[in-house]
Amino acid sequence: MMLRNLALLSLILLPFLAKTQHMMKSPFKLKDYEKMREDYLDAVKKEEDKIVFENHFYFIKSKKDSLITLKKEEIRNKKISEGKAPSEIKDEELLSNALFIINSYIEPAYFRIRKNGYSYFLENTDELDITTNEEMNIIYWFQGDTDSEFITNKNKSLRTRNTYFHSNGQLKRTDTSKSPSGDAIGISKEYDTNGKLIFTANWDKEFRLNKEQAIKVSKKFMKESILKRLKNYNSQATDSELQLTFENILKKTETLAFKDKSLEGIAIWHIEYNLPGRHIELSFEDKSQKLIDMRSVPIIE
Numbered sequence: 001m002m003l004r005n006l007a008l009l010s011l012i013l014l015p016f017l018a019k020t021q022h023m024m025k026s027p028f029k030l031k032d033y034e035k036m037r038e039d040y041l042d043a044v045k046k047e048e049d050k051i052v053f054e055n056h057f058y059f060i061k062s063k064k065d066s067l068i069t070l071k072k073e074e075i076r077n078k079k080i081s082e083g084k085a086p087s088e089i090k091d092e093e094l095l096s097n098a099l100f101i102i103n104s105y106i107e108p109a110y111f112r113i114r115k116n117g118y119s120y121f122l123e124n125t126d127e128l129d130i131t132t133n134e135e136m137n138i139i140y141w142f143q144g145d146t147d148s149e150f151i152t153n154k155n156k157s158l159r160t161r162n163t164y165f166h167s168n169g170q171l172k173r174t175d176t177s178k179s180p181s182g183d184a185i186g187i188s189k190e191y192d193t194n195g196k197l198i199f200t201a202n203w204d205k206e207f208r209l210n211k212e213q214a215i216k217v218s219k220k221f222m223k224e225s226i227l228k229r230l231k232n233y234n235s236q237a238t239d240s241e242l243q244l245t246f247e248n249i250l251k252k253t254e255t256l257a258f259k260d261k262s263l264e265g266i267a268i269w270h271i272e273y274n275l276p277g278r279h280i281e282l283s284f285e286d287k288s289q290k291l292i293d294m295r296s297v298p299i300i301e
Contacts, residue, residue: 022176022186024151024160026138027117030169033128033140033149040113040122051111056124063109071098071105146172152179165193173199183211184259201261207286209269211257214286218257218271219250221282221291226275249275259286268292274299 044051044058052061072094079089110121120130130138135154141147149162159179163172170193176186190199209217223246230242237245254274260283262268267286272279282294 022158022160023174024136024153024158024176026149026151027132028130028138030147030164033142036113036120036128036130037122037125037142040120040128041125043113044111047111058111058122059106059109060111064106067106067109068095068098068102071101142166156180158185168193170195182258199261201259203259206261206267207259207269208267209286214257214269215255215271217284217289218269218273218282221284221294222273222280225294225296252276 040058044053050061052059052064072091075094075097076086076089080086112119112121118130118132120128122128126142128138128140130140132138137152137156139148139150141150143166145166147164147166149164151160151162152158156179158176160174160176162174164170165172171189171191173188173190175184175188177184184201184203186203188199188201188203189197192198226246226249227242230245231237234242250273253276256272258270260268260270268283269286270281270283272281277299279297279299280294281297283292284290285292
């Protein structure tokens with residue numbers, strides 16, 4: 001009976017555990033990335049008559065030329081379908097058009113090394129781009145003192161970023177976020193060069209407010225300042241007219257919100273508003289909803 005109850009409990013908890021386990025892990029070790037880069041550059045040297053380096057990438061020249069030719073023909077046919085006479089279409093124009101949008105179709109021409117379970121290519125000499133057979137994408141960036149690893153899941157809904165001290169391979173920091181919003185989720189941790197934990201934050205449990213609630217609170221902080229500014233512009237306006245103007249301004253505003261944590265362990269919201277002609281940034285404590293700072297900067301266009 002006890003075993004059956006434990007099995008039942010595990011079935012109940014399994015979806016919860018899967019849901020709370022946000023952080024993604026790479027199937028590769030740090031030394032594997034170094035080996036991939038070495039192998040890639042060695043292969044480029046061996047095939048230098050077939051590979052060309054242009055605009056940060058290594059291309060198989062024949063594939064690149066073929067894709068450009070196909071794109072030129074596609075553009076030519078489109079122009080003809082739109083009523084342009086074939087004699088009026090110049091090859092220089094087609095090439096210019098094809099090269100202008102080259103990033104939208106040229107990736108199949110990248111020189112790529114294929115292994116059992118994954119394939120990869122190199123951007124410049126310092127950024128590996130790996131795709132596994134399970135469609136996980138990993139970008140590893142050799143940055144000098146600190147290297148970065150970006151892991152994105154199959155449906156591109158989650159991304160984990162890890163940074164490492166290049167000198168000893170010690171994990172420096174790990175963060176996971178939703179994509180494309182960039183909202184922090186799960187647990188972030190930061191370490192010193194010796195592996196001592198110096199920072200941790202549970203973004204799911206340490207915050208009472210969700211993103212929408214935080215933005216709503218921030219609007220209260222902004223409201224008094226903006227209404228006062230509007231009143232200065234139009235002293236004859238009524239309070240209801242000013243309120244309506246304020247609400248219309250917010251509808252046209254780009255809003256960014258992200259979580260943070262102070263050195264004292266206080267959960268903090270940072271909110272940014274890109275208003276017409278003005279950029280506003282403010283911070284407040286999540287639990288007490290106490291305003292920490294608010295800055296307003298005019299945008300000069």
